[in-house]
Each structure stands twice: as C-alpha cells, then as structure tokens.
Amino acid sequence: MLRHRDTLRHVYGWLLLTPAAILLVAFTHYPTVRTVIDSLFSKGSAIRPSRFIGMDNYRALLDDPVFWKVLVNNAWFALGTIPTSIILAIVMALLVNRAIPGRSLVRMAYFTPTILPMIAVANIWLFFYSPDIGLIDQITALFGVSSHNWLGDPSTVLPAIIVMTVWKEAGFFMIFYLAALQNIAPELREAASLEGASRWYYFRRVLFPLLMPTTLFVLINAVLNSFKLVDHLFVLTKGGPDNASNLLLYYIFESAFSYFDATYAATLTVILLLLLALMALVQFFLLDKRIHYR
C-alpha cells in the first residue's frame, strides 16, 4: 500500500510537470543544443547543402572584425550603463525612502520609464538626438554651439544610447533598493546619530554594506539586461554608423535574418550562451558568499 502511494507520488509529480517540461525542452534546451550543433556546419544553399565543417565557423568568427567590434561595444555599453544606473537607483531610493512632500509622485516619476517599451523610449529619444531639428541641438544652438549628429557620429552614438538606457533602467533598480531599505531597522539610524556619525559615514559604513546583497542581485540583472537589450537599435541606429553601436544580440539578428547565414548566427549565439553561462557561475559564487555573511 505504501509502495503504491510512493509510486503515485512520482507519477503525479511528473504528470503535473509535463506541460511545462515539453515547452521548456522545445524552446530552451533543444534549441540550445541545436545551436551548438548548427555552429559546426556550413551555411547551406540551394546547390550546396550544409555540411560538417568542424571549427571553421569559429575561425571565421575570430577573423571577423565586426564580431570583435560588437563584443567591445557590449562591454562599453555594460560599463556605461550599469554603475551609473546603480548609483542613481541608490540615490533615488534614499530620496524617496524619507517622508518628503509628494513622495509618491516623485517615486512614480522615477519608475515610469520602466514600464515603457524600449521601442517607445527610442522613439522619444530619437528626436532629442536628431541633428538640427532635435531638442538637444535646439538648446545648444541657443548657446551658439553648432549642430551635432549624435547618433550619426561613431564617437557619440554609444554614449547617447547609454544615457537613454540609464534613464530607462535606474527606476527599475530603485525599487529593489527601496524594498531593501524598508527592511533595515530604523534603530541603526538612531544609534548612528547618537554616536554622532555623519550621514555620509552612516551610508558608507552601515547602509551600503547592508545593501550589498541587493547590489549583487541588481548587478547580475543589469549585466544580463545589457546583453538582451537591443530593441532600441532597430529604431535609433540599426547598429550603425559602421557598427559603432552594434551589439552582440543585434548582430545575431542581422546575421540570421538580414544576411540569412543561420550557421554563423548560431556560432555567434554560442558565444552569447557562453557569456551567459559565465554570468551564471559568477552569480552562483557571489550569492554563495552572501550566505556566509549572514
């Protein structure tokens, strides 16, 4: 009787999991494995079918200047957006964590960009950055500065996109800090002021260390986002000028759906998957450390 119930437990468990398992295997695990296999084959055509070529795609990748370009761009994009967004998010959270007049309005102002689609954000910011007629150029013209094509100049296009992304993301990260701040005992603050600690000292030695787990969580999310967020490129730059704003996932899209080279796109995807796997490992070890702290 007991054995029977035990068997049933396994059967029920797997039955309940089946719908999710089928979908996850079909759209996550199978395509992941398939990507690796496809990256070892040549691009097929009508007259020449795709054939096994081993590591040739990877050799082509290493010789592809665009690949290195998008990788470096991705690194700059991450470096440009993440620290700034995190600092702003902490500042915002501290500002609205106190009783100030109109607190919920202020909090809403910070959070609103988060619920806008990246495409809409890009549409709005496109006009700021347009040469001559754009808002930035209109304002700088008042001060006699000549017009500048922010998105058309390889040296300003990435910073322009970074500023926009920080605007979009800071409010999102703010709410995680707000949640964390609400869990910090107010007695700490009182104790610190009794000891005569300055506010900066209190932040640096008490608050910031206590917010560390949140910062790690936000950091990992931000890094992941920096690889997944490419929607704005479709509206703003299409990766241009001369790939100056191109990012890895956008290059994958281009390779597959503009150049119709699915196997090279698969090779690029493998690199992206490796980067994500690396991040998973970092997360695993960092979060492991966090448990020791507690």
Add this chain to the structure above:
Amino acid sequence: MNATKTRRLPSVADALETTGAWLLAIVWVSPLLYAFWAAFHGSEHAIRFDLTAPLTLDNFRAALSQAPFLRYGLNTFALVTMLLVAQFVICTLAAYAFARYSFAGSRLAFALVLVQLMITPEILIVENYATLASLGLVDTLTGIGLPYMASAFGIFLLRQTFKSTPKELEEAARLEGCGMFGVLMRVYVPLARPTYLAYGLVSISHHWNNFLWPLVITNSVEVRPLTVGLGIFGAPESGVDWSIVSAATLLSVAPLLIAFLLFQRQFVQSFMHAGIK
C-alpha cells in the same frame, strides 16, 4: 523634549534633499512630458514651447489613418491575455509538483527549469524560428506566445509561495475529501493570490513591451503587436512627421501607462515582490 525638537526642525540639508528629489523627478519625466507636448501640438510647435499654442488631436488622427494601431492594440491585448492564462495554468501545475511532490529527479528537473532564467527565448531566436516554422506557426499569435508559456520565473515564484503554505491546511482539505486538484484549487491557489497578482503584472508589462521575438516571428498586420507596429512606423527611413510619431508612441503605451498610473502601488509592490523572492 529638547531632542525631539531639534530633530523636527527642518534642516537646510533636508530642504536641499527634497529639492533635489523633485528636480531629479522633473528631469526624469521630462522626456515623457515632451512626447505629450509634441503629440498634442501641430508640428510647427513641436520644438517651440509656446504655452498658448493651440492643442490638436490631428496627430492622433493621422497616426491612426497611417497605420492600423487599433488592430495592433487588439493583437497585443489578445497575446497578453492568452499568455497570462497559459502561464498561470502551466506554471501552477509545475510549481505544485516541485513544492509538494518530491518525485524522482525533481531536483535535476528544477535545475533544468531554472536554466530559462538565464537563457530566455529571445537569445535563441534563430533556432526557435526554425522550430516554429516547422510547426507552421510563423506569423500567428500562438507562435509569438508559445516559447514564453512555460516560464521559469513563474514556476520559481509560485513554488516558493506554495512551499510556505502550511501543510496542516492541505491535510485538513484532504480529510474533507479533496483530491490532488481539489487541494491545489482550494488551498494553494487562493493563498497565493498576492503572488499571482505580482507575477501577472510583471508578465503583462513584459509581454506588452516585448519586441525582438514578435518582430522575428510576425510579418502581417493581423498578428503584429503594438511594439512591432510602432517600431516599423517610427523607423527614420519611413520619414513620418515627428508629432505623428509621438502620437503613435503615446497610443501604444497608453493602456499600460494608464493602468500603471491608476494602480501605481500594486505595480511597484508587484515588481518588488517578484524581485525579492
């Protein structure tokens, strides 16, 4: 007495901080306010901030006549609804299995589920496109939704919630004759309502705004969601008027934005709730 008095005195630092908070808030909403300005004024006033400039709805009319935004909106609405229902059902069943049935291989299976937190479907656009093409689901709403229906995030959130449900409640329900599904529907699901609300709001905003995968898998007006329609409409090479693009942008974000403004508390708390778990 003395101590409370000094604390209550509004210091210069406090006033500065409040001003700073407000200034930052104004900077933060100004791009959006600007889009409103442009959308409700003729293009000749788009960059001239004359408060007496006449308001107009012409830009909205033009946007609606140049692209089928109502149809796009309907598509998005249908997509988001379908996904939400499917995610609730599929994730609930899987989360219940992980939380209360320690079946053989459940730990490994759970680890494999969590892989999707890292490798989200949009990373695998190339292979997923091929899969959906072989299923004949390219350019269908089901095609857009299918890769997202089993959500690792949803399974994880619900599993955490189900695990914290007291076992005594389940035993009581069993004594009253509830079977496996009875216990799930009468005990676990009702007690997880805050989690469903949180996950639902996060899912709705995510899929309302999702762009890359829908762009890849759709190619007709009948299935294209708002974001893809807007992306095509706003592309610089289509050469449309700036004020009209602003109007179209506002039309696309309006439903979610209004919902957010009305239920601000729930939205913010849901995102917090979903992030902390």
